[in-house]
Amino acid sequence: MSNREWPLWEVFIRSKQGLNHKHVGSLRAPDATLALANARDVYTRRSEGISIWVIESNNVHASDPSDADSLFEPSDTKVYRHPTFYEVPDGIKHM
Amino acid sequence: MKTMDLQELEKRFQEKIDKEIKIEPNDWMPDEYRKTLIRQISQHAHSEIVGMLPEGNWITRAPNLRRKAVLLAKVQDEAGHGLYLYSSVETLGADREATIDDLHSGKAKYSSIFNYPAVTWADIGTIGWLVDGAAIMNQVALCRCSYGPYARGMVKICKEESFHQRQGFESLVTLCNGTPTQKAMAQDAMNRFWWPALMMFGPSDDESPNSAQSMKWKIKRFSNDELRQSFVDATVPQAEILGLTIPDPNLKWNEETGHYDFSPINWDEFWQVVNGNGPCNKERIEARTKAKEEGMWVREAAMAYAEKRALKKTA
Numbered sequence: 315m316s317n318r319e320w321p322l323w324e325v326f327i328r329s330k331q332g333l334n335h336k337h338v339g340s341l342r343a344p345d346a347t348l349a350l351a352n353a354r355d356v357y358t359r360r361s362e363g364i365s366i367w368v369i370e371s372n373n374v375h376a377s378d379p380s381d382a383d384s385l386f387e388p389s390d391t392k393v394y395r396h397p398t399f400y401e402v403p404d405g406i407k408h409m
Numbered sequence: 410m411k412t413m414d415l416q417e418l419e420k421r422f423q424e425k426i427d428k429e430i431k432i433e434p435n436d437w438m439p440d441e442y443r444k445t446l447i448r449q450i451s452q453h454a455h456s457e458i459v460g461m462l463p464e465g466n467w468i469t470r471a472p473n474l475r476r477k478a479v480l481l482a483k484v485q486d487e488a489g490h491g492l493y494l495y496s497s498v499e500t501l502g503a504d505r506e507a508t509i510d511d512l513h514s515g516k517a518k519y520s521s522i523f524n525y526p527a528v529t530w531a532d533i534g535t536i537g538w539l540v541d542g543a544a545i546m547n548q549v550a551l552c553r554c555s556y557g558p559y560a561r562g563m564v565k566i567c568k569e570e571s572f573h574q575r576q577g578f579e580s581l582v583t584l585c586n587g588t589p590t591q592k593a594m595a596q597d598a599m600n601r602f603w604w605p606a607l608m609m610f611g612p613s614d615d616e617s618p619n620s621a622q623s624m625k626w627k628i629k630r631f632s633n634d635e636l637r638q639s640f641v642d643a644t645v646p647q648a649e650i651l652g653l654t655i656p657d658p659n660l661k662w663n664e665e666t667g668h669y670d671f672s673p674i675n676w677d678e679f680w681q682v683v684n685g686n687g688p689c690n691k692e693r694i695e696a697r698t699k700a701k702e703e704g705m706w707v708r709e710a711a712m713a714y715a716e717k718r719a720l721k722k723t724a
């Protein structure tokens with residue numbers, strides 16, 4: 315029996331016009347055409363989408379979860395990046 | 410990553426679990442957690458796929474076009490469920506085809522219910538109502554599983570399952586309001602599927618040694634017996650509406666506990682079926698193995714075609 319598996323693809327779906335494509339899962343397919351066809355059958359049987367992207371999984375580069383602290387902690391400490399950090403005089407309504 | 414000793418890693422892992430933080434594929438996890446999930450998710454996937462066989466058998470014999478379209482859609486959903494689950498087992502580093510080969514060799518199990526035959530049309534309604542009903546009870550609890558990809562798959566699956574149960578119930582309502590022969594057919598299906606459906610929740614709590622660890626890791630949220638009881642409590646009133654008798658002389662409402670009491674389960678039968686001696690075990694595995702072996706040339710041809718086209722593009 316063949317031990318060469320079809321490559322793995324990540325599937326992204328735009329659920330409706332105006333929204334981003336969002337990751338919904340993965341599947342195996344020999345090429346992009348069939349990956350799209352399979353994604354339609356597997357992930358959009360109930361009008362979940364109007365557009366599909368497929369990307370071969372080995373083309374996805376991910377950050378390492380153990381780096382999460384050093385990557386994302388600095389932004390937690392910069393409270394001045396949020397509007398709520400600033401005081402606005404009482405009389406001002408919309409700002 | 411700084412080298413941390415195993416104990417420290419395990420402690421941090423459990424803290425995350427306790428805080429209801431989901432575990433994602435690349436996060437550190439104990440080997441046993443990974444192994445437990447690979448086993449559970451792949452067996453769940455196998456159950457979805459093998460579960461297509463008894464129902465698929467009736468697609469060409471559905472009594473009318475509406476029922477046929479519904480059954481076709483339901484069976485296609487089960488294929489989808491299997492695929493979501495195989496994808497999620499791959500996120501744990503498991504080899505998809507290897508898990509499938511384990512099914513074919515008998516090493517991996519699948520839900521024992523699918524080793525019972527669907528012999529009449531009423532069985533199809535009953536499977537939707539009771540078997541999908543029991544599966545929903547299990548799967549709703551799994552939507553809160555600590556492993557992210559499994560939990561997300563379950564959310565998607567649960568949304569689709571409620572159609573499965575309703576179409577089965579509707580089909581039984583029709584039979585139960587039909588001729589006496591039709592009603593008898595429904596009762597006969599009920600008689601054969603009731604106990605196997607209760608067995609779907611697995612061994613009693615005192616007989617399932619791995620349960621405690623799975624609960625601690627929040628893979629499981631409720632014990633087998635708790636889920637089985639919820640299923641009985643939810644299903645009895647539905648049987649009453651159908652006018653069907655549940656094949657258990659000891660089934661009765663217990664005012665004190667607020668639950669239905671029921672007879673002990675025949676665990677000998679359960680273990681017989683799990684260990685390969687049910688009415689259809691051999692047939693099911695043969696069908697799956699044949700599908701893989703005889704379909705292999707299609708996979709190979711598709712791959713060869715894709716490679717040829719890729720080569721042309723770069724040339």
Ligand SMILES: [Fe+2]
Pocket residue numbers: 457486487490566570
């Ligand atoms: Fe399913």
Ligand SMILES: [Fe+2]
Pocket residue numbers: 487541544570573
């Ligand atoms: Fe189902």
